[in-house]
Amino acid sequence: MKITRLAPAAALLAVGALTLSACGGSNGGSNGGGEGGEGGDSGSIAGTLIGGGASSQESAMTAWVEGVKGEHADLTVQYDPVGSGSGREGFLNGQYSFAGSDAAMDDDEKSQAESICGPEGVFHVPAYISPVAVAYNLPEVSEAVKMDADTIAKVFTGEISKWNDEAIASQNEGVELPDLDITVVHRADDSGTTENFTEYLAAAAPDSWTHDVVEAWPSDIAAESAQQTSGVVSLTNSTEGAITYADASQVGELGTVAVGVGEEYVEYSADAAAQAVESAEQAEDGSVELDRDTEEAGVYPIVLVSYHIYCKQYQDQETADLAKAFATYVVSEAGQSEAEGAAGSAPISAGTRDAAMQSIDAIGVQG
Structure with missing residues (x-):
């Protein structure tokens, strides 16, 4: 990828309006783990992380919600598959600590996010390719x-x-x-x-x-x-x-x-979708721009890149730790493999993972 400036239903719980500070659990540690979810003490992360958004991610999210417990047994993730637009809206209203979205935030939304995330705003992780x-x-x-x-x-x-x-x-x-x-x-x-x-x-x-x-x-x-x-x-x-x-x-x-x-x-396939994303350009905020009218052999051009959208800085350490731990697991080889098995999605490339981890590792707390 070129870098330029540019669950079973019962497991996916609908949640009421919550503030970001309320989304963090207790006993949050300061280490969300390194790449692949292996760098942190699994006992140091505990609490509930609330997210909502793209229903396209529902099968993959079920796998991630269960799979992350292998890294952090006391980390609970609740995700409300209300659709991308409602997910971003809920994030901007403080209802969710992260949003799942099949479309990147536009400039107006990124500006609005500063009221929740502070002046550094948000970043996108291309977590799900299908x-x-x-x-x-x-x-x-x-x-x-x-x-x-x-x-x-x-x-x-x-x-x-x-x-x-x-x-x-x-x-x-x-x-x-x-x-x-x-x-x-x-x-x-x-x-x-x-x-x-x-x-x-x-x-x-x-x-x-x-x-x-x-x-x-x-x-x-x-x-x-x-x-x-x-x-x-x-x-x-x-x-x-x-x-x-x-x-x-x-x-x-x-x-x-x-x-x-x-x-x-x-015909659609995970491999044909992955080829479309591999040649995409990635912006500074983590979003990607696809070549929709490609004529390249073997590429399936109707590809959905679904993001997880996080604050660069959260309002409290607990939520920052929970978000970092979950985000790290999702982009890890294990997390991507779980999503592929559950949803038939295309695992992200090593280059995409490395770029995502730079932003995930930098998640912090508003000063």
Whole structure:
């Protein structure tokens, strides 16, 4: 990566409004551990860390919440999968000590964060890398349906409304596509997955996707909607002919589109997603900028980079220690392996881990 300036549901507990100072537990130590989560005394970290945000991370978060106890038995993490926008809002309101988000904070949000985190503000850890699948419900079609970027854009804007439309059929010779209406399903809530998906459409199909890059689906596109990742997947599962976009780890038995990239069609995979991120540029705040209209062979371009957003300085030592310990575990080889097994995500590279650890190790307390 180039560096430039630029859980089971029961384990994921919804929490009420809390101040950051209330999110720290007792007996917090001063050592959050070194890289890989092996540098600290596991008995020195104790308490509850509260986070909330991206539902795309739900499966991985369950694994991290359980896995971190192998490093710090008395560290409890509660995470509320309310969606990226609500997670960042909760962080800025002092409800969460860290936010999970499929989109980086914008300049206004980073400015607002100074009221919580102090003048040094926040940083982003690209903790979770996953393909965003274009998933559909066509029980009689066994092959992955092929679509280039323009076709995907026209389907989601409603310009293409039948599965056997010539634009789709011409890319799927030998596949019997049904004479069936396409039902587009999108996120009803503000969503980082929506932002990642529309960012791809805007970059790779600018003539067909004339809308902005948005977290809230354009209101002038007639379509069905549902809350959070689980909602759009459930609605698509129950509606024959439906199509949606969702974190690939949660699409289950739905069919998925092989996306046109250059002269080939690429099905989603962790490796293909990792290739997209490896060549991305990383900004000083830890966020990355992806090449959405790449033509590089083997790259899956609809990639979700989901962040954990932390304060550079917390209001008390206990919360700083808890955040540092959890953040260290998440980016460790063990933590990334746990997420890969639970969610099929792509482990971050060594370069990404090293850059993240520089910021994590520097977490401190406001003076």
